Amino acid sequence: MINRLAVIGVGLIGGSLARAMRKRGMVQEIVGVGRDERNLQRAVELGVIDSYTFDFSAAVGAADLVVVATTLGATRDVFRRLAGHLSASAIVTDVGSVKASVIDDARATLGPQLTRFVPGHPIAGGEKSGVEAAVANLFERHRVILTPVNETDPAALATIRGIWTRVGATVSDMEASHHDAVLAATSHLPHVLAYALVDCLAGMSDSGAIFDFAAGGFRDFTRIASSNPDMWRDIALANREALSRACSAFIATFSALQRAIDHRDGDALHAHFARAKQARDAYLQGLQKNER
Amino acid sequence: MINRLAVIGVGLIGGSLARAMRKRGMVQEIVGVGRDERNLQRAVELGVIDSYTFDFSAAVGAADLVVVATTLGATRDVFRRLAGHLSASAIVTDVGSVKASVIDDARATLGPQLTRFVPGHPIAGGEKSGVEAAVANLFERHRVILTPVNETDPAALATIRGIWTRVGATVSDMEASHHDAVLAATSHLPHVLAYALVDCLAGMSDSGAIFDFAAGGFRDFTRIASSNPDMWRDIALANREALSRACSAFIATFSALQRAIDHRDGDALHAHFARAKQARDAYLQGLQKNER
Numbered sequence A, B: 001m002i003n004r005l006a007v008i009g010v011g012l013i014g015g016s017l018a019r020a021m022r023k024r025g026m027v028q029e030i031v032g033v034g035r036d037e038r039n040l041q042r043a044v045e046l047g048v049i050d051s052y053t054f055d056f057s058a059a060v061g062a063a064d065l066v067v068v069a070t071t072l073g074a075t076r077d078v079f080r081r082l083a084g085h086l087s088a089s090a091i092v093t094d095v096g097s098v099k100a101s102v103i104d105d106a107r108a109t110l111g112p113q114l115t116r117f118v119p120g121h122p123i124a125g126g127e128k129s130g131v132e133a134a135v136a137n138l139f140e141r142h143r144v145i146l147t148p149v150n151e152t153d154p155a156a157l158a159t160i161r162g163i164w165t166r167v168g169a170t171v172s173d174m175e176a177s178h179h180d181a182v183l184a185a186t187s188h189l190p191h192v193l194a195y196a197l198v199d200c201l202a203g204m205s206d207s208g209a210i211f212d213f214a215a216g217g218f219r220d221f222t223r224i225a226s227s228n229p230d231m232w233r234d235i236a237l238a239n240r241e242a243l244s245r246a247c248s249a250f251i252a253t254f255s256a257l258q259r260a261i262d263h264r265d266g267d268a269l270h271a272h273f274a275r276a277k278q279a280r281d282a283y284l285q286g287l288q289k290n291e292r
Helices: A012-023 A037-045 A056-061 A072-083 A100-109 A111-116 A154-166 A176-202 A207-212 A216-221 A229-238 A240-262 A266-289 B012-023 B037-045 B056-061 B072-083 B100-109 B111-116 B154-166 B176-202 B207-212 B216-226 B229-238 B240-262 B266-289
Strands: A002-008 A027-033 A051-053 A065-068 A091-094 A120-123 A143-146 A170-173 B002-008 B027-033 B051-053 B065-068 B091-094 B120-123 B143-146 B170-173
Touching: A002 A012, A002 A056, A012 A027, A027 A037, A027 A056, A037 A051, A056 A072, A065 A072, A072 A091, A072 A100, A072 A229, A091 A111, A091 A154, A100 A111, A100 A176, A120 A154, A120 A176, A143 A154, A154 A170, A176 A207, A176 A229, A176 A240, A176 B176, A176 B207, A176 B216, A176 B240, A176 B266, A207 B176, A207 B266, A216 B176, A216 B216, A216 B266, A229 A240, A229 B240, A229 B266, A240 A266, A240 B176, A240 B229, A240 B240, A266 B176, A266 B207, A266 B216, A266 B229, B002 B012, B002 B056, B012 B027, B027 B037, B027 B056, B037 B051, B056 B072, B065 B072, B072 B091, B072 B100, B072 B229, B091 B111, B091 B154, B100 B111, B100 B176, B120 B154, B120 B176, B143 B154, B154 B170, B176 B207, B176 B216, B176 B229, B176 B240, B229 B240, B240 B266
Parallel strands: A002 A027, A002 A065, A027 A051, A065 A091, A143 A170, B002 B027, B002 B065, B027 B051, B065 B091, B143 B170
Antiparallel strands: A120 A143, B120 B143
16 A cells, blocks of 8 residues: 555646556555646546645655656656655656656666666557546556666565556566667657658648548548657657667668659569558457457 | 449449448449459348359440449459440449549540549548448548549539439549549558558567557557558559659658757757647547548
């Protein structure tokens, strides 16, 4: 049982974890910290948090668990403001979509409390953000990746693993750099592609007709381009190197396809398309097997 | 009332139009033509068509409406085989995703019967194909684009417009080249992007972990990469020039984003992402307004 949970950044992920833990009776009291008072008030009204404060020392001094769920760009500053006020037994975790940068932030700021920090990433969410979208079952049948470092206290790691497991997630451990490369490929690159596609079409002289005649496939394909631009700017910057490598790999494949189109090379096109369909269908079968 | 409808290619689109017309009592008899006898037998069992034949002259000689719903690569050959056998009053239409190439095919093969050919494209479907997926309501609240040429008989055009309207679609007329540019942007380019992404990830050394940790956003984003490779090879080849232009436009935007990532230019990233989100949210509002 967590006596006092402090959620720094009460948005979709922080709010959903608060809801999930409260629903399962895993926590006594939840205090929210953030910058936007209206959002925090709304979180209290919705029963996501019990109270809020702008004072980090008040929020985290008595907390036995601190969840940092801000955008990535704010992480270092948040850690810095936490650092002096954490109780000796407090555990800190985060939910950032990039892990090496968060670990760098933690090393630069948390000092001896680095051992009590467990870097984590629940692979959940979507194009909606904010506490209004927070739901208790967001993590059920979803994956959570933890990326402990050498210094990470095994007991703290076990506690965080237990919390995610209890709210319904499947927890894996991974090296931070491996996590960042995998997520660059499966999440960050697709977001950049979707943003680039919509931005590209919006800039065409004929964009009115283009969006007018776009069908359902386009809606699904571009859903992630409705994601929060602040959040995704921070992710792109924080995972800069792995993401840029994934972009380059993508351009190589895409350019090969464009060359095949230009050269009317139907066999090459078919080979790319068939390989992709096979991989995608296999992925879908795996997904259905896991009931995710 | 159509006395005899001949559907050349009884797949998702041809089969769904047959179902839709039969359901509304718009047709007396439906004959299917195709290459795959098992598929045609299945279409009879499902009640999509009344009978089938491999003999074009038998199928279309007594037909007052011929719907060509094969893949684009087969269109010219199908037209050639129809040409000598059509009755003087028969109307021919097609459902191809590219229109300039189909019009070229018609000009090269249909001779005087070109006037009775109405090029059309229902913007419906999805990653599933085949007669098993055919449903009577596929076209309801979807768009159909007709791209008549100078020679097109206005009465034939009106008949085809009326048929699509009665099965629930919203029909627009457009220049073929405009259609092809719009569809290159909204449909053909996204398919190439999705295929390229999945093919690229499948080729990575770490593809096991990559697909294992891909979340729901990835599933939606790559849904169209499960589309039929034969069909999409034909579309890419038939709309080669417009599609390649769309690919180049995309690469320009995507490369600008990659440069912004490499240069840690958060403001540029945010500007692209915010523009895309705004355009995508506006598109979604338009879609919801039209209840599509």
